[in-house]
Amino acid sequence: MQAFEYDSDWTELGVYPVKTENDIVRVRQMARQYAKNFRMGIVEQTRITTAVSELLRNMYQYANGGEVTINQGYVEEHNALIFTFEDQGPGIENLDLAMSDGYTSGGGMGYGLPGAKRLVDSFEIRTETNTGTLIRLMKWK
Amino acid sequence: MEDKLDLKNVKQRINHIEEVLSSVAAGDLDVRVDSTVEDDLTGIEEAINILIEDLTYELKQSINMQNDLQEKLKKIQDQQKTIVQQQEDLMELSSPVSKVWDNILILPVIGTLDSQRTQIMMENLLQKIVDTGCTMAILDITGVPTVDTQVANHLLKTVTSARLLGADCIISGISPAIAQTIVHLGIDLSIIRTKATLQDAMIYAMKQNKKSDALITSNLDEIEEREE
Ligand SMILES: Nc1ncnc2c1ncn2[C@@H]1O[C@H](COP(=O)(O)OP(=O)(O)OP(=O)(O)O)[C@@H](O)[C@H]1O
Ligand SMILES: [Mg+2]
Numbered sequence: 061m062q063a064f065e066y067d068s069d070w071t072e073l074g075v076y077p078v079k080t081e082n083d084i085v086r087v088r089q090m091a092r093q094y095a096k097n098f099r100m101g102i103v104e105q106t107r108i109t110t111a112v113s114e115l116l117r118n119m120y121q122y123a124n125g126g127e128v129t130i131n132q133g134y135v136e137e138h139n140a141l142i143f144t145f146e147d148q149g150p151g152i153e154n155l156d157l158a159m160s161d162g163y164t165s166g167g168g169m170g171y172g173l174p175g176a177k178r179l180v181d182s183f184e185i186r187t188e189t190n191t192g193t194l195i196r197l198m199k200w201k
Numbered sequence: 202m203e204d205k206l207d208l209k210n211v212k213q214r215i216n217h218i219e220e221v222l223s224s225v226a227a228g229d230l231d232v233r234v235d236s237t238v239e240d241d242l243t244g245i246e247e248a249i250n251i252l253i254e255d256l257t258y259e260l261k262q263s264i265n266m267q268n269d270l271q272e273k274l275k276k277i278q279d280q281q282k283t284i285v286q287q288q289e290d291l292m293e294l295s296s297p298v299s300k301v302w303d304n305i306l307i308l309p310v311i312g313t314l315d316s317q318r319t320q321i322m323m324e325n326l327l328q329k330i331v332d333t334g335c336t337m338a339i340l341d342i343t344g345v346p347t348v349d350t351q352v353a354n355h356l357l358k359t360v361t362s363a364r365l366l367g368a369d370c371i372i373s374g375i376s377p378a379i380a381q382t383i384v385h386l387g388i389d390l391s392i393i394r395t396k397a398t399l400q401d402a403m404i405y406a407m408k409q410n411k412k413s414d415a416l417i418t419s420n421l422d423e424i425e426e427r428e429e
Contacts, residue, residue, distance in 0.1 A: 081315045081316070081317070084315070085313050085315065088313075088347060092346070092347075102376075102378045103377075103378045103381055103382075105378070106347070106376075106378040106379060106381075106382045107378075107381075107382050107385065109346075109347055110347055110348070110349050110382045110386065113347050113349040114349050114350060114386075117349065117350075117351055161387050168350060168351065168354060169350045169353065169354050169388060171350045171386050171387045171388055172349075172350050174387060175350060175385065175386030175387050175388070176386075178385045178386070178387065179382065179385050179386065
């Protein structure tokens with residue numbers, strides 16, 4: 061599975077391990093804080109924080125944790141806040157299914173992935189069975 | 202005038218210096234170079250003694266510092282334990298269910314709804330419904346910063362369970378930003394009765410109370426009339 065590329069002009073705001081539910085809370089708070097520093101309005105803050113929350117929970121629930129990298133940088137002329145999620149979990153076998161509304165393998169609502177995609181400006185996902193899952197979210201300013 | 206260096210003596214003294222230095226190297230800082238005569242070599246012997254003194258002093262310093270650090274570390278660890286404990290306490294405290302009015306329970310939810318807390322919250326509420334026989338419960342989530350699918354799922358489950366126990370739930374305090382986000386997530390909360398503010402929810406619940414009171418009264422009247 062090909063890792064995401066990082067533009068050398070981007071600023072790395074932080075790298076956070078996600079192992080426990082407390083980490084989820086902490087990274088979610090960081091996400092909100094960065095969105096605030098980015099001068100996003102309350103609606104945009106809430107949207108990006110919620111999307112981040114979904115991916116953190118999935119990472120915790122299905123992949124036994126992982127790592128999140130937060131960057132700020134220019135993407136196609138947009139000033140963007142960029143969240144990269146990386147886990148070494150089981151991967152997602154049927155991605156189309158997982159990305160569809162209402163599909164869950166774990167008694168959830170099945171809206172985490174498709175919902176997160178709707179909440180952000182850019183959503184990329186790479187996954188490989190037995191290797192892990194990589195997701196990158198971007199929110200333009 | 203200084204004594205002339207006596208070669209045989211010098212060899213012995215250098216041997217002695219070597220011994221002292223290897224003792225120091227092995228960690229013995231109590232040894233010193235003994236000099237009996239004063240000559241060209243004495244300066245070196247004294248310099249070595251001073252070095253050993255310095256070394257002893259620095260070592261003591263660093264041991265002290267290490268002890269200090271260890272003490273501080275222990276303090277921090279203790280504090281951390283206390284914080285975790287307080288968090289756990291807070292978790293129970295911050296889901297207090299109370300009966301605020303005839304037939305109406307209120308559960309103000311504050312902070313982050315992780316699964317552990319939601320579990321406790323749900324249990325508290327359901328227990329209270331059973332204990333009090335209230336048929337209305339207001340869950341106020343003004344103090345919840347993020348409502349994601351998991352939180353929504355828990356809310357839905359809580360409302361459904363409460364309904365099974367005969368209580369209707371109203372959820373209040375969903376901010377406009379959260380409302381929009383829920384819609385984008387795609388979650389359908391339409392089966393839950395929601396009100397913008399706690400006050401709205403209270404007014405609604407009290408009206409329902411009156412209605413059911415009125416209904417009961419009129420039903421009783423009917424029964425009485427029939428019996429007459
Ligand atoms: N990081 C991951 N690793 C492995 N599988 C995943 C990962 N993220 C999601 N999945 C799979 O994709 C499915 C859909 O995820 P999604 O977040 O949309 O729904 P959910 O987590 O089941 O429920 P919800 O998020 O609504 O509470 C999951 O049920 C799971 O099987
Ligand atoms: Mg999910």
